[in-house]
Amino acid sequence: MSRIWNFSAGPAALPEEVLRQAQEELLDWHGAGCSVMEMSHRGKEFGTILGQAEADLRELMGIPEQYKVLFLQGGATQQFAQIPMNLLAGRSADYIVTGSWSKKAFKEAQRIGNVRCAATTESSGFARLPVAEEIKLDPFAAYLHVCTNETIHGVEIPAERIADTGVPLVADMSSHILSRPVNVEKFGLIYAGAQKNIGPSGVTLVVVHRDLLGMAPLNIPTVMDYAVMAENGQRRKSTNFVFRHR
Amino acid sequence: MSRIWNFSAGPAALPEEVLRQAQEELLDWHGAGCSVMEMSHRGKEFGTILGQAEADLRELMGIPEQYKVLFLQGGATQQFAQIPMNLLAGRSADYIVTGSWSKKAFKEAQRIGNVRCAATTESSGFARLPVAEEIKLDPFAAYLHVCTNETIHGVEIPAERIADTGVPLVADMSSHILSRPVNVEKFGLIYAGAQKNIGPSGVTLVVVHRDLLGMAPLNIPTVMDYAVMAENGQRRKSTNFVFRHR
Structure with a gap:
């Protein structure tokens, strides 16, 4: 596998470590027994993901x-x-x-x-x-x-x-x-x-x-x-x- | 890893073979050198994915x-x-x-x-x-x-x-x-x-x-x-x- 360089102004390249983590967790997110694509958007697992994304963004941007x-x-x-x-x-x-x-x-x-x-x-x-x-x-x-x-x-x-x-x-x-x-x-x-x-x-x-x-x-x-x-x-x-x- | 049984009426379980294929292709879709999440929505690779999804659905539903x-x-x-x-x-x-x-x-x-x-x-x-x-x-x-x-x-x-x-x-x-x-x-x-x-x-x-x-x-x-x-x-x-x- 050789990863290309993406200089496009459209959808951008994602860090390889992020893709590898997503790949590892694709069938079982943190022991939940299912993929992030299969869990309830109202459940505590997805609530954790969403809450962390917001907290990280608030910290990065100083919101x-x-x-x-x-x-x-x-x-x-x-x-x-x-x-x-x-x-x-x-x-x-x-x-x-x-x-x-x-x-x-x-x-x-x-x-x-x-x-x-x-x-x-x-x-x-x-x-x-x-x-x-x-x-x-x-x-x-x-x-x-x-x-x-x-x-x-x-x-x-x-x-x-x-x-x-x-x-x-x-x-x-x-x-x-x-x-x-x-x-x-x-x-x-x-x-x-x-x-x-x-x-x-x-x-x-x-x-x-x-x-x-x-x-x-x-x-x-x-x-x-x-x-x-x-x-x-x-x-x-x-x-x-x-x-x-x- | 043990996959749970998902009887929820919300987001449903996906077939394991589908998840495994997505996992395999996550860093490099069919030799494109990038993930589906990184490619242009106007490019020929994504056009192929979209076209195939529509063709499959037309066949399955008889549209x-x-x-x-x-x-x-x-x-x-x-x-x-x-x-x-x-x-x-x-x-x-x-x-x-x-x-x-x-x-x-x-x-x-x-x-x-x-x-x-x-x-x-x-x-x-x-x-x-x-x-x-x-x-x-x-x-x-x-x-x-x-x-x-x-x-x-x-x-x-x-x-x-x-x-x-x-x-x-x-x-x-x-x-x-x-x-x-x-x-x-x-x-x-x-x-x-x-x-x-x-x-x-x-x-x-x-x-x-x-x-x-x-x-x-x-x-x-x-x-x-x-x-x-x-x-x-x-x-x-x-x-x-x-x-x-x-």
Whole structure:
């Protein structure tokens, strides 16, 4: 067996020691008598795995207690819709467009509600960040959305250039999350597809400040309501194993 | 290592030979030099896996060409919302409520649009199927929803009792799919969480007739539009590998 070098910007290479541990545990996770793929998502074994993943991430990223950590499905692309569905609350939101991904996020949000383009560098071929005079912020915006690293166009927003604008900052960090320290408290919501910098594809990470929960309208799908997802997490941790049928 | 017997109605046991094959291929899938968890979802290797899974399922279930096979995320619970989002098209739909799961599906659909309860056996504690006189169908319904096997209350709709009502039949088959032959052509849409009868959790199967695609309003999340998901599948099969960044 020869392992290839993977320089793809898509799903990334996983450390060989992680793959070997997963391989060893694939038929019997820590003596549970079954694979992680066969155990109940409500059981204490999976609760341990989930709890440890959250604790490790909180430690690595320095995530304060007032932020919820959600492990969701649907990729960053689902978040492009889920964020305005949860946070707009009938208001408008601002988007800074610095490349393909923030442009996609903006276009998807336009399907959902009232959003504004606060700045775009598309006319320059997304070759640079906007300068301060090009950014027209709405002080009453529900949130300001940025993509802190544009994979395709290569434009990164340096952490030190992020100032408080008075509205919650929402950031797609898919392609550089966990590559350096981030001051989570600068953000209202951080999201990232797991497949680039965190782990295998299929999971999407959302780190969201508690104050932003509970604003979703009642007619969005239950699984897309951050408050419901955050509550599920709490319930799992605070109760013993209860048999549930699905 | 001793493997346990898993009689849970939740995530089910996987065949040991399947787990052993996954274990063997975990660091190097068929000489690709990487794990399935590290390869591009747009690459030819993953295309082969996906194509084979669809071909096998079409053969096992006898799925005709005019049906699309979609492998989605979000579980059957997301489908409870996604179905009315895609199929209502401003009309009303009928639900037959025979247990916990069809009741959940009905409640979730009420968040999305105009739906009717065509029959319920809740007053009998969901101990039986409704008799014909109890079912009040709307002949103009966008679809009729049933759960063909209610895991918790144990009520199953036998295949021979399913008659053509003149409207597309939508069925949650999560807990008995692939346990017996099903005449797919009786249904407009069949869905099932994979974790009970198909494979590990994380994937949701949707088998949908082509005629039901393309009715979703433009303001639902792109990832929830069946037509977009079906088109992605086609595109993947009809083109060679194209490098995409995410």
